[in-house]
Amino acid sequence: MKKYHIAILGVTGAVGQEMLKVLSERQLPIKKLHVFASKRSAGQTLHFENQDLTIEELTGDCFKGIDIVLSALDDEIARQFLPKAVAAGCLVIDNSSIYRLNEAVPLIVPEINAEDIKKNQGIIANPNCSTIIGLVAIAPLHQRYSIQQIVVSTYQAVSGAGIAGTHELEQQIKELENQDAPTIDAFQYQIAYNLIPQIGGFDAEGNTSEELKFQNEGRKILHHPNLNVICTCVRVPVIRSHSESITLYFDEDFSIEEVKKLLSVAPGVKLIDETDDIPYPMPLEASGQDLVYVGRIRKQKINQQTVISLWCCGDQLRKGAATNAIQIAQSYIEQN
Amino acid sequence: MKKYHIAILGVTGAVGQEMLKVLSERQLPIKKLHVFASKRSAGQTLHFENQDLTIEELTGDCFKGIDIVLSALDDEIARQFLPKAVAAGCLVIDNSSIYRLNEAVPLIVPEINAEDIKKNQGIIANPNCSTIIGLVAIAPLHQRYSIQQIVVSTYQAVSGAGIAGTHELEQQIKELENQDAPTIDAFQYQIAYNLIPQIGGFDAEGNTSEELKFQNEGRKILHHPNLNVICTCVRVPVIRSHSESITLYFDEDFSIEEVKKLLSVAPGVKLIDETDDIPYPMPLEASGQDLVYVGRIRKQKINQQTVISLWCCGDQLRKGAATNAIQIAQSYIEQN
Numbered sequence: 001m002k003k004y005h006i007a008i009l010g011v012t013g014a015v016g017q018e019m020l021k022v023l024s025e026r027q028l029p030i031k032k033l034h035v036f037a038s039k040r041s042a043g044q045t046l047h048f049e050n051q052d053l054t055i056e057e058l059t060g061d062c063f064k065g066i067d068i069v070l071s072a073l074d075d076e077i078a079r080q081f082l083p084k085a086v087a088a089g090c091l092v093i094d095n096s097s098i099y100r101l102n103e104a105v106p107l108i109v110p111e112i113n114a115e116d117i118k119k120n121q122g123i124i125a126n127p128n129c130s131t132i133i134g135l136v137a138i139a140p141l142h143q144r145y146s147i148q149q150i151v152v153s154t155y156q157a158v159s160g161a162g163i164a165g166t167h168e169l170e171q172q173i174k175e176l177e178n179q180d181a182p183t184i185d186a187f188q189y190q191i192a193y194n195l196i197p198q199i200g201g202f203d204a205e206g207n208t209s210e211e212l213k214f215q216n217e218g219r220k221i222l223h224h225p226n227l228n229v230i231c232t233c234v235r236v237p238v239i240r241s242h243s244e245s246i247t248l249y250f251d252e253d254f255s256i257e258e259v260k261k262l263l264s265v266a267p268g269v270k271l272i273d274e275t276d277d278i279p280y281p282m283p284l285e286a287s288g289q290d291l292v293y294v295g296r297i298r299k300q301k302i303n304q305q306t307v308i309s310l311w312c313c314g315d316q317l318r319k320g321a322a323t324n325a326i327q328i329a330q331s332y333i334e335q336n
Numbered sequence: 337m338k339k340y341h342i343a344i345l346g347v348t349g350a351v352g353q354e355m356l357k358v359l360s361e362r363q364l365p366i367k368k369l370h371v372f373a374s375k376r377s378a379g380q381t382l383h384f385e386n387q388d389l390t391i392e393e394l395t396g397d398c399f400k401g402i403d404i405v406l407s408a409l410d411d412e413i414a415r416q417f418l419p420k421a422v423a424a425g426c427l428v429i430d431n432s433s434i435y436r437l438n439e440a441v442p443l444i445v446p447e448i449n450a451e452d453i454k455k456n457q458g459i460i461a462n463p464n465c466s467t468i469i470g471l472v473a474i475a476p477l478h479q480r481y482s483i484q485q486i487v488v489s490t491y492q493a494v495s496g497a498g499i500a501g502t503h504e505l506e507q508q509i510k511e512l513e514n515q516d517a518p519t520i521d522a523f524q525y526q527i528a529y530n531l532i533p534q535i536g537g538f539d540a541e542g543n544t545s546e547e548l549k550f551q552n553e554g555r556k557i558l559h560h561p562n563l564n565v566i567c568t569c570v571r572v573p574v575i576r577s578h579s580e581s582i583t584l585y586f587d588e589d590f591s592i593e594e595v596k597k598l599l600s601v602a603p604g605v606k607l608i609d610e611t612d613d614i615p616y617p618m619p620l621e622a623s624g625q626d627l628v629y630v631g632r633i634r635k636q637k638i639n640q641q642t643v644i645s646l647w648c649c650g651d652q653l654r655k656g657a658a659t660n661a662i663q664i665a666q667s668y669i670e671q672n
Binding site: 005021046149151153155167173189190193194196198205206207228230234236237238239243245247267278279280281282284295296298299300301302307309311 | 485489525529530531532568570579617618620631634643647648
């Protein structure tokens with residue numbers, strides 16, 4: 001079996017660190033793992049399985065001999081370096097948002113549209129974290145009944161803003177205990193004991209960039225160009241795992257037992273109900289897991305429509321980023 | 337002008353304490369304020385304006401001579417004592433849930449349906465806290481355009497569970513810092529750095545009692561028996577003020593400027609937009625306020641419907657409980 005030179009770009013960030021962890025858990029045919037970061041971190045040593053890996057500096061000509069690039073770079077740096085990786089013949093799996101809506105770039109959640117991987121021209125995009133988590137929960141229902149419309153409100157953890165986000169919540173809690181003014185840097189306002197209904201910048205209609213991703217990326221991943229999504233994204237003082245309150249509208253009627261049965265066998269989903277240790281998903285429980293926890297499933301009939309509500313939680317650093325990227329790599333390797 | 341003997345029942349709880357504070361801020365024609373609590377607290381002294389008030393024991397025959405009773409008692413104790421207050425001739429304004437859907441009892445948000453007060457037969461019910469906060473934000477739109485359907489996801493503060501809720505969050509944060517296991521008592525699970533999608537008990541369809549209140553109480557308050565509400569209630573690690581992500585469906589079309597104009601002059605609403613110090617409502621900002629902060633207003637056209645999304649925050653101990661009860665008393669006094 002072919003073995004691959006795999007590289008992680010941005011290995012010192014929250015997602016890069018998680019990629020290293022997920023790679024060590026999964027059996028990929030790795031010939032050699034290369035880890036890259038900015039000049040500042042170059043030369044440092046990382047432990048991976050039984051090896052010590054030296055962080056190399058990310059440069060324009062560091063991609064020779066690499067087969068698969070897992071990129072956890074920010075948008076701006078991704079834009080600068082990823083074309084060079086493609087030119088060097090790498091398959092790039094990109095966690096940034098810059099290529100996601102590019103028609104030449106497949107946007108993949110392996111449980112949903114792994115077959116789109118083969119359309120790649122050197123880059124495969126990893127979707128937005130809250131989009132991945134929500135879609136894993138609802139795609140099994142869409143594939144069976146066709147969703148007309150989605151209303152989603154998110155409850156997003158501070159680590160979605162990287163290591164700095166986690167640090168800021170912890171620091172603010174300590175500062176408030178000492179009756180010091182909380183340091184505000186990673187987020188727009190105090191996040192400790194507060195909620196911030198803004199993730200990303202605003203468009204002219206008042207939507208944040210994070211809110212637009214669910215519809216835009218969801219349409220592409222589900223191959224459903226008319227999907228309507230009404231999305232509100234909120235940062236909450238939780239360290240890890242995003243949660244989502246989702247309401248789905250269908251034209252068809254069906255029973256809630258059917259919904260639960262579909263979800264109980266859906267790939268990537270852990271259905272949580274009263275028969276489990278916990279009766280519903282919570283971010284603390286979903287953290288460190290690769291499955292999206294789905295529960296609180298309810299059905300209403302309103303006018304001619306069947307309305308399903310559910311609540312899901314997923315680790316946005318794992319399934320929402322690192323795990324999904326590595327699952328894409330696994331699917332790519334299997335398809336080759 | 338007539339002056340009233342006013343009593344607070346349950347004065348030592350989170351809502352009772354807030355009633356005392358709100359009464360001291362507002363100019364009610366009080367002849368004498370009487371404060372009642374359980375035997376445990378009886379005899380203690382409370383400061384109110386320039387007086388020292390002695391807490392009296394709540395008993396079945398403590399209501400003689402009282403004109404208006406503001407009750408912050410729990411459901412069970414309310415059920416035991418409030419009929420005795422009515423029998424003694426008091427007007428009872430009840431913050432518990434036991435009478436809210438009783439047809440003989442008006443359920444009042446003074447900004448919306450103050451005229452229903454006169455139908456009272458001795459008891460007026462104060463609605464559920466998240467229902468009050470959401471309805472203050474949306475009633476001005478319903479009155480103009482008629483809402484067909486509401487989807488609401490709540491982000492509810494720990495003080496909604498009383499002083500014990502606040503204490504538990506603070507205690508858990510300290511315990512986790514010391515690497516001790518968090519004490520779990522007021523809530524079902526750890527709330528520090530977590531979310532709990534359960535407030536109240538479950539019905540057979542999987543709805544919590546808190547989730548059913550928005551539709552049931554909303555229909556009564558808005559005089560809109562066909563209103564459909566899809567509600568998901570979630571406890572978040574915020575000390576004070578409930579927040580709500582609300583999506584509203586209308587058959588009529590209108591501009592977002594019209595919506596903002598309506599909300600900018602709506603009673604009880606503080607419209608927050610990019611022209612304010614903060615660009616959107618946050619629970620930290622709404623805390624200690626009587627107005628419901630409304631912002632993040634967006635419009636979409638989906639099929640034949642106009643869909644408005646908004647985000648609101650309100651202090652659930654004040655407008656969601658104490659302030660609303662005292663506004664009911666004020667309206668009652670004015671109407672007499």
